[in-house]
Amino acid sequence: MNRLQAIRPFGQRIWLDNLSRDLLHSGELSRWINEDGIAGVTSNPAIFHKAIRDDARYATALLALKALPDLDAEQRYEQLVIPDIQAACDLLLDQYRASGGDDGYVSLEVSPELAHDEAGTLNAARRLWQEIDRPNAMIKVPATAAGVAALATLIHEGINVNITLLFSLAQVEATWAAHEAGLRARLADGLPVGQVRSVASFFLSRIDSLLDGQLPEALRGKTAVALARDVYARWQARLDSPAWAELSQAGAQPQWLLWASTGTKNPAYSDVLYVESLIGPRTVNTVPDATLLAFRDHGVAADTLSDPADSQAVLAGVAAAGVDVSAIGEQLQRDGLKLFDEAFAALLALTA
Template sequence: MTDPAAANPLQQLNALGQGVWLDFVDRRYLTEGGLKTLVAQDGVTGVTSNPAIFEKAMGRSDNYDGDMRALLAARDVSPLELYETLAVEDIQRAADELREVYDRLEGRDGYVSLEVSPYLADDTQGTIAEARRLWAAVDRPNLMIKVPGTPAGAPAIRQLITEGINVNVTLLFSVAAYETVADAYVAGLEARAAEGKPVDQVASVASFFLSRIDSVMDARIDALPGTQAADLKGKIAIANAKRAYARYQRLIASDRWQALARRGAMPQRLLWASTGTKNPDYSDVLYVEELAGPDTVNTMPPATLEAFRDHGVIRPALTEGIDAAEAVLDRADALGLDLEGATEELARDGVAQFVSAFDDLLGAVGRKRTALLA
């Protein structure tokens, strides 16, 4: 008899060495066993959240109304306090449902991520303080605090890792930015080891964004005269990710990393984010199939996860075609498409979008609060 798990492409990603995470959190989904089912049937090993996800969950549904009403009946709380109380409860529930995965894999996976306020993206000390506060509030070892990979975020990441707080570095678009935060992770572990503290239970992922890069670069390709670069469309984000993975492989082979590995340190895995395909001309599983490979994570919105379960094809694509990927990036550079400038712009826009989503979230929660109090 055929093992159903062996035929499930999501389970096959796990067998290849890639963690499958769900980019979605919702109270009803948790209470009705949605996450538990994905863990059992599809091998899902993690969950990510962000302000936009919480805005949809809290502001555009009635899933939280009963809990909001109960909180407001007990005491008057601000929209921010209301959101944070409910978000922390959701993250705790998700972490508890993934605790078996975390324990079974000895801390190598099984994490849930919660974001620091995007208002603090350029505030190192504010980010550190908020991360400590959220870490204490959730109080789960399989929590990751999401910190943007901005210039101000890198020193915060180093400090948080030194303190033993797990970090999901978010909003990475460029290889240079990835190398900066990878160095911050290693430096944090080295500082922790120098203090005589264990490094074998501190974890981090570096979230590298994909579809947004192609959206920008495809528009630049379309603006070129003729069709001289049409064959590059839909390829630049994947090539950029493969270059980042090559840098990861170089790092973990270094003497510097091997010294930490001998102490049991876990590498900071690259996490592929923004994997929902935005261009309808492309495969709906493009950013999963083309970046399947070991020691990585792919966090998928529900629609992408379901699509990959249905018709995803597995091959170790991440370690294939490295020379071809470099050729894609060299051509893009020769044509003046300015990937570096695009990624800098995307990083700024990413922070701005999360700030806007957080504004929308607090506005929606505030309107709910007013209606419930009335």
């Protein structure tokens, strides 16, 4: 068993934060699935911008799409990448089936331009879900107020959702409430709840990148992990509540926590910091290629989510330094939306 495979017995799944036609056609993604236990794939506008810009395999298909006069740039983009999403779903379908729906998901994001448009998000998510037409697809929706409201409706409709750009406990708690509301609506309508799935993507490295300059040296590089461990502890407590017990008895599955932005940005920190520090049951860590290779080389798998006591001390220190982590979470979400808007605009410039 290699180092990445050694994570699975602790109840965590590793997903790849990358997708391209080259990864699919070269067999690299298939090898990572078979040899390293990769159990899912995430994508975003920045990932597909890089793929379409750098991967020559898209060139011929893009030229053919540009010859069709009735397609706009976004439609061309979707027609380019939906086959990649479908192919990745097909590679992971055996895992999805063997795990009873716990593993094997592939995420595609709705347009970032819809971040504050609930109706637009719902329409786009429904359309992408139908066009991908795979049970192990997940539609990625940002955790704005509009996105969280859409989450409840999409879960009610049986559409798997990766709710993303979460940076604070308050944001995560809103997604938990929306997820549970969607499940209750399904139950009220007599619909099954066991197969609809969701993950809540909590972003890490961006938190430390923003805060480290505001903190004493002893706290630098620790806030993101402390926040994530606190979120996890509160998630476990929520799953022990009578309200969740009622849903669980009906067959509902919890919204797993997913650790995102796990590539270490500060070279002074371990390149596997955001993997080693956050391993525990019913979680996902989505890693870029470099982090995957680093953990395969020298990562250590252990249960590091069970005891959040040190996290409370770190968070107390952060608060004492005058940092409002809830306000920082709102700022980081706005910043993240802006980055995805810029990546999406650059992406559409390629397909215009």
